[in-house]
Amino acid sequence: MAAPLPQRPRVVIVGCGFGGLEATRALARTDVDITLIDRTNHHLFQPLLYQVATAGLAAPAISAPIRHILRRQMQRGQLTVLLGDVTGIDAQRREVQLDDGACIRYDHLIVAAGATHSYFGRDEWARHAPGLKTLADAFELRNRVLKAFERAERYPEQREHWLTFAVIGAGPTGVEMAGTMAEIAHHTLHDEFRHIDSRQARVVLIEGADRVLGAFPPDLSRRAQEQLEKLGVEVRTGCRVTHIDAQGVTAQMQGQDAPYVLPARTVVWAAGVAASPLGQALQASTGVALDRAGRVVVEPDLSLAGHPEIQVIGDLAAAKSHPKRGEPTPVPGVSPGAKQMGRHAAANLVRRLRGEATRPFRYIDYGSLATIGRKAAVAQVDVPLIGNLRFSGYFAWVFWLFVHIYFLIGFRNRLMVLMDWGWAYWTFQRHARVVVEPPRHRTEEAP
């Protein structure tokens, strides 16, 4: 009688964003059985999501079907991809619970469930000021922005209200949204209405801190603000939002007594990020600490204290970088961070399988890059031997463009996005100006 084949270690990876996808790929040559679970059927190239929201790109241009990009690992019999929602984690039984009641056992778990919007406890603001994390969010924002111009055309007496747009939070997403919305108003739509002049639209970027792009050096923040203003964006820094409703935004300007009232009918929330609720599930099951944003405090090797078989990466992790010299520093919530954590978690998993010691995570910072709008961006890049380069304007914008095209998933998407951008650049047009109302019948759910 033949002995049963020894079972391969079961690895469960939750989430197929930058971190989860990279971890899955990094395990391609390891003799493990991987189950990758995601709520959607596609990997989303989130840095370009604002382009879908502002009608510059179609959704398929920045989304790649997970099954398709990982089909070789699947064909090798190493990987199962599941469309599902993880609702709980039982660290004692080493099980992940799905929304349909199914439980999936693991020997090693990598949680890369990402982040969602946070309204700092003011969840009632959500319906007036949607955020931008998923394709559904992007469609919602696209509908609101395009319909605001339609409403202004139809209701001349409410013109000012409909033509005032507020973007709250001047991080990279807020800056991109504000810059692109100004471009839409001033160029794309300017000759397509009869009762309004779309160029009279106001786009106001509201930031609580005293400068935009707070993660960048102050001189680049200044350059970014100059470029935003040149594009027609009004920038209000030192301005804390106190209320949002259908009438607009109320805020408190630094050093002023009277509240700042902005009658904006369309508000975009780009201010707060909270970790996925799976952080709380992990805390409930393992007692691990969470930080203020709900992110899981991980060990230097990205595992949980007392649970070396669980690793948390990406935006869900309050991770630190452990440089060769000097103090540990927080890892910024950017895609290179998530990807590096994904690779590192996979490498540590392999080390554990071999009985070796795991290694602390070290984040390699290649620089930061933020686009603002047409021909406008800021960049700081660490070049080995040369040092830290900072630049802005047209050159930074071209640099941003090529970096993003390069990192886009899939040859075809790269080509399509390049074509779309070429088209948009020369014609000032945005081809995805399609307002689709949600379907009347909801998709039927699984039993």
Next chain:
Amino acid sequence: MAAPLPQRPRVVIVGCGFGGLEATRALARTDVDITLIDRTNHHLFQPLLYQVATAGLAAPAISAPIRHILRRQMQRGQLTVLLGDVTGIDAQRREVQLDDGACIRYDHLIVAAGATHSYFGRDEWARHAPGLKTLADAFELRNRVLKAFERAERYPEQREHWLTFAVIGAGPTGVEMAGTMAEIAHHTLHDEFRHIDSRQARVVLIEGADRVLGAFPPDLSRRAQEQLEKLGVEVRTGCRVTHIDAQGVTAQMQGQDAPYVLPARTVVWAAGVAASPLGQALQASTGVALDRAGRVVVEPDLSLAGHPEIQVIGDLAAAKSHPKRGEPTPVPGVSPGAKQMGRHAAANLVRRLRGEATRPFRYIDYGSLATIGRKAAVAQVDVPLIGNLRFSGYFAWVFWLFVHIYFLIGFRNRLMVLMDWGWAYWTFQRHARVVVEPPRHRTEEAP
């Protein structure tokens, strides 16, 4: 004191499908003031909607913003485009009522509001068997089809149920949907699952009449059925649906006593078409007759009896073609018919402005064309001097392809669709495989 300028005749056009768009364009050089009202912000190239539903094209590839394609007429001060829902027509006061209570006065009215699905009084079937008329419908179907394969992978015990697809109605849309779904199952997805073989999926096309594509000559119906079966579609003609629910479809096969039961989890409705409810609004206001499908019975010149200032065109009109010789024949519900009616209505309007007599509508039939799937189509074309040509298979498919590319709105869309199809042809891939769940927060409506 200068005399007030004589007011230009006010033309209101309801709907910007093929008929409404063509009528608007045909009036470009006429001294009238046009208001074009549509429920969406885009003109939809409906013949390719099934490609969006089957993940072959992104929505923006077949949708052109109405304001953009008509911007020159707008700039000339001749045209106002309104995003709005027409809820009523008052023929006595010559007013069109909008959903927000606004009334728009007209001197001449062209109603091109199109058609919607009809479930023959069984509206409860709608949630189990969505139809395909709008982009929202296409997204819903895309979600259902792609998710069915995901469910089959996740629930092996329900595999058969999830992998059975029914298409009801074997007109052009039903045939296209069935053929393309078979292609997805047999080619696109075949190596991307681990627990199922997508090639085991059944696609069943159910038709009440005794052949597919009933509007085509019987020999082409036979060729179409052969090609469908070669693509892996099971064709059930002479099969009348009696019930649809979450368990599947029940039907009555001609000459059989026992009902035909198909346990299909995903059902596509391509059987019944009903005219827009504006037909009833016109009847209420003018007493005009409606046919069984709710279409408005029009005079030979497309106007309403007793209301020469109102014209009804496209799928909403029960129009007849008045050939030079012979009896009048019904105009088929295809896009060339709607476009020709649009041009004809505009020409008759100009004649009335000049005090000339209007002319009866004559439909010029250039032939019919239906695609079935990869390298499969049927065509009959009337070629002057040569006569009626019928062909099928690869050549008909290439012909179909170029005809559709040619008629697509906008140079850019043509190029994009051509690229998408080239890509799909060589790789068997469909790039728009993106499941997007409806947004959590609904778009806020106008006050």
